[in-house]
Amino acid sequence: MPRGERPLGPEDTALLRFAGDLRRLRDQAGKPSYRELARRANYSPTALSDAAGGRKLPSLALTLAFVRACEADPAPWTKRWRELAAEHALPLHPNAPYPGTEPFGEHDAKRYFGREYLVEQVVESVRARPLTVLVGASGSGRTSLLAAGIKPALEDAVVITPKGNALEGLAHTLAEIFENTTPEQLSAEFRQDPDHLRLRIRQHRPGLTLLVDDFEQVLDQQDFVAALTRCPHVVVAVRADHRDRCHEKGLDGNEIVIEPMSADQLRRAITEPAAKIGATVETAVIARLVADAANQHALPLVQQALTETWRRKRGMTLSQSGFEEAGGIEHVVARAADAFFDSLSEDGRRAARGVFLRLISVQRNGIVQRRTRRLDIEPHLLDLLAKARLVTLTEDGAELTHDAVLRWPRLTVWIDEERDNLRTHEQLVTAIELWEASDRDPLALYRGARLRKAKELGDFLTVHERRFVDISIRRETRRSTALIAVMAVLVALVPGTVIYALANERKISQLYDRELGGKAISESSALMEQRRPYADKYALVGYKVNPSAEAEKVLRLANAVTRGIPFTGTPADNADVLVAPRGELAAVTDEDGTDRMWSLDEDSAVPGKRFFDRHRVVKLAERRVVTKDPADQEHLWAVNDANDLTYLAPLPDRFRTLDISPDGSRIVGKIGGAVVPGLPTPDASERSMLLDLGDPRRPRELPMPVRNPETVALSQDGRELATSVWDPASGNSTIEFWRIGGTYEPAAPALVQPVYVRSLTYSSDGRWLAVEHSPESIVEVWQRVPSGAPVLRATLNSVMRTGARVTFSDDGRVAVVRDNIFEVQQLYTSGRQADRLVYVSGHGQSMRAVYRSQYQDFLVRSGGRDPELLPYDLDSARIIKRMCEKDGARLTDSEWVKSFGEVERVEVC
Structure with missing residues (x-):
């Protein structure tokens, strides 16, 4: 008989209650034995028993495996586990490499990375100009840049964060560094004459640079601004949404914009602070954060996610498991959003709900996306949202800080409740953009059913949008009044005429639109077949007149064909084309059979250097390329851009690359004879090989968990390998997932497929x-x-x-x-x-x-012989907006008459 479970005793702690609920979950599932649970969960019976033992908190992976084995929903258990884990997480050590919710301070200068180039720009500006204006969105790291980046880089500087009476605060700060002065004395001098600040600096610290944070808070304090702008060296940091106010004040200093961190900068900001104290960050964590936050103003979220991962570190390693247990950026956002929302009054919650819903858009295909808007709401609420890192304030308006906000449970519920209104609002925004692009043509205003739905949006509308609706209402009213007058005359003269006309007006209009739209679509298709220009212009006419699914399909295709990226000059007809994972580089075969690198822009390609004679590209990753020479020997190259190719090393003899991780860190292939793609190979002497490219000039072989799988795939960061092994006897393929480290560990339960697996793709x-x-x-x-x-x-x-x-x-x-x-x-x-x-x-x-x-x-x-790439955008609204912005949407008068005769022109923008 199996030994019974140890009684938990009184469930007077959160951990014991958690364990007790796991036991009750098992009871509800019919109380299967732990051996049976182990079979379902792919964990040992002992581990599952310990998870419900109440002595320590089990890992998130073990908890979810237990829950799934009991056939329960893992989502609420994930949330509950994270709440409990936050209580049991290790306290933050004073030497932690990341500041968490606080900005970097002056004492953090040695662990402040990623902004070196920006710091150099500011230092050079301070030497050349009296005033430097740093402009950055909320969350861009202005405070950290001043304190941990710029101040240590200057010989003599002080950071000032003005609050309330800025002159008095400035006086208190300077009294600490000036000799023989008091705050009261300095404050009186500055109020009497703003020029005294400049004189005092010249007297006490001639080389002093004033670094002023949150300058937008004191832009209306004219005495402070006047005193500051007369000093010899000043750097002010301004939030981007107050940039115009700075210009209005006449602050004409050298303006430097704080751009979001690039992938490389963010990678340094993640890895270097840890390396300073002898810690490491697993590549999977780096790749996830870079993918989530590069080129976005999300640095505070990254720092908080890293801090929570640090609390769950394994030794001195920030591991992927610790990152997943912490929940990453998504959990940081959800926790911040819940805390912020719970702190509001009922009126505040309604206002916040409206802000969140105004900052999203629902596309035609149902996908929810963030959008930037100028909101006419209480500025204090926006400031609170920005401080909570839920909204980013930029020069263009407000936007949700990160896509993770879209997955906040409360917001997903609101979106489902308001989905119809959100779609209506998205259509309204597009209509306003087209109305303004057409110089506010009255024909582009709303009317009829669309106008009635827009009026029902109420609080969704901004002042600008409400103005558009009001103008549409006034025009509709004038049209209705005129129509009633005409109807009265016609009824008196010809009874029944008006009723008949109105009954057929819609039908005639629909037939007219269908015929004109069909003709425009046919013209667009013919131009595409002939590879002639203007196909997208005709497709847009067809879509605007008769917006059917077929018309939208032709619009997308015509736009892609019109924007096609040709490789002019040397490429051969029907040349092979390989594009790098992010779409910035391409390898194209020249006429002599040698591949050349090309640099890709949005709609163009620029040729770069060629590889060795007759070398063809086999695989293309980020900064790594594998080529094959005429003797079928494969070689490894470093490619930083199209004109920067460096030969690294030959790969092993008879090695055939099967996959390379997109980040270029690892290669998996086979050594042996060639095989027919998609068919199992009978070559028993063949074996697979995994190569680590940490030192790309000397690739290092790693052990393979499976000797000779038929199919393999590497994850984005090369830390996970998927293999498929074919069993001819059973007719099954077994797909296994391996976490690559010092040893191999299963990353997930195996997947058995009753077919031969041709390929795997992460x-x-x-x-x-x-x-x-x-x-x-x-x-x-x-x-x-x-x-x-x-x-x-x-x-x-x-x-x-x-x-x-x-x-x-x-x-x-x-x-x-x-x-x-x-x-x-x-x-x-x-x-x-x-x-x-x-x-x-x-x-x-x-x-x-x-x-x-x-x-x-x-x-x-493209489908032709010419090596051409088509940029295929699926968002019709974005296509129309791009065409109208570039003035590439309107047919000329001669083109219109040639195609449609004297039919009244349809305005598309």
């Missing part, structure tokens, strides 16, 4: 895995669950049975290229079937689609 964030079957070329998309079994979310089939090349975007979309067919589907984690967003034939061919997050589009190989 998403950049590791949340999705695409599994392609052979020979049917069916693609299954599995959601990765931390330490849990993958969950099937989509099955993508096609009439084409050729190999599929799969790419994921960073917003839950998957793109598949089969021969010349390109399709994109939206994935869901709720069990809802994936939605097909795009299905286009004639595009694809020799490369997989590449998602460009900076432009929010997919790069796809």
Whole structure:
């Protein structure tokens, strides 16, 4: 008989209550034995028993495995575990490498990294100009930059944070560093004559630089501003939304904008502080934070996530498991949002709810996105939201700080409640943009059903939007009054005429729109086939006149074809094209069979250097390229940009690269004879090899967990390897996930497929895995669950049975290229079937689609022989806005008459 569980005793602590509830969860599941639970959870019986023992807090992965084995919902247990873990987390050591919720101070200068170039800019500006104005969005790190970056870099500087009476505060600060003065004496002098500040500095500290933080708080204190701007060396930091006020005050100093940290800068800000105290950060944590926060004003969120990970460190390592237990940026945001919302009154909560909903947009495909808007609300509420790091205030307005805010549970509920109003509002915003782009043409105003729905938005509307609705209402009223007068005359003259006319007016209008729209779409399609310009202009006319699904499809395609990126000059016809993971570089085959690197911009390509003679690119990653010479020997290169190619080393003899991690840190391949793609190889002497590129000139072989898998894939950071082994006897493929470190550990339960697996593809964030079957070329998309079994979310089939090349975007979309067919589907984690967003034939061919997050589009190989890339944007509203902004949307009068005769012109912007 198995020994019974140790009684918990009184559940008078949170930990004991947690353990007791785990036991009750097991009872509700029929009280399976721990041996049976172990079989379901892929953990040992002892570990599961200890999890419900109440002596220590189990790991998050073990807790969720226990919950899933009892067939319960893991979401509430995740939230509860994190709340309990926060109580049991280690206190923050004084020598912790990250400041957490506080900005960096002067004593933190030795661990302040990533802003070196910006500090140099400011120091040079101080030497050249009396006044330097630092402009940065909220959350851009202005306070840290002044205290930990600029002050230590200057020979003599003092940081001033004015509050209340700024002159008195300045006097108190300077009295501490000036000899033989008192705050009262200095304050009286400064009030009497602002020029006394300059004289005092000349008398006591001629080289002193004043660093003024939060300068926007005192812009209205004219005496302080006047005194400050007469000093020889001043740096003021201003929040970006107050930039215009600075210009109004005549502050004409050298302006420097604090841009978001790039990926490399953010990587240094993460790793260098830890390295200073002998700690390390696992690559998976770095990759996740860089992917989440690079080029965004999210530094405070990164610092808080790192601090929470530090509390859960393993030895001196900030591990991926500790990061996941802390919840990353998403948990930081959720906790801050809950605390902020709970601190508000009922009126404050209603106002905050309105702010959150105004800062999102719901696209046609249902995807929720952040948006930047100027809000006419109480400034104090915006300041509080910015201080809580939930809203970022920029020169263009307010925006939610991070996509993680969109996943805050309260906000997701509000979005579901207001989804219809949000869609209506998104349409209204687009209409206003088009109205203004058309010089406020009255024909672009709202009327009819659209106007009635817009009037119902109420508090959703800003002053600017309400003005548009009011103008539309007045115009509608004038039109209605005129129509009533005409109807009265017609009724008196010809009874029944008006009723008949009104009954047929809508039908005639619909027929007219359908005919004109169809003609415009046909013209656009013909121009695309002939590869002639203006296809997108005609497609836009067709879409505006008759906005059907087919018209939207043609608009997207015409826009992609018009914006096509050609490789002019030397490339051969039908050349191979490989694009780097972020879409910034491409390798294209020249006419002599040698590959050349090209630099890609939004709509153009610039040629760079070539590889060695007859070298062809096999794999292209971030800063790493694998080429193959005419003798089939593979070689490793460093590629920093299209004109910076460095040969590193040959790869082992007979080595064939199967995959390279997108960050270029690891390569997996096979040594042996060539195999037919998609079919199991019978070569028993063949073996797989994994190479670490930490020292790229001397790749280091790592042990493989499986000797010779048929299919392999590396995660974004090279820290996880997926392998597929085919068993001919059973007809099954076993997919296993391995965490690569000093040893191999399973990263998730194995996945058994009753087919041969042709290919595996990770998403950049590791949340999705695409599994392609052979020979049917069916693609299954599995959601990765931390330490849990993958969950099937989509099955993508096609009439084409050729190999599929799969790419994921960073917003839950998957793109598949089969021969010349390109399709994109939206994935869901709720069990809802994936939605097909795009299905286009004639595009694809020799490369997989590449998602460009900076432009929010997919790069796809054109279907012709010429090596051309099509930037495929799925957001029709963004396409129209771009065309109208560039004045590339309107057909000329001659073009219109030639295509449509004397039909009244349709204004598209």
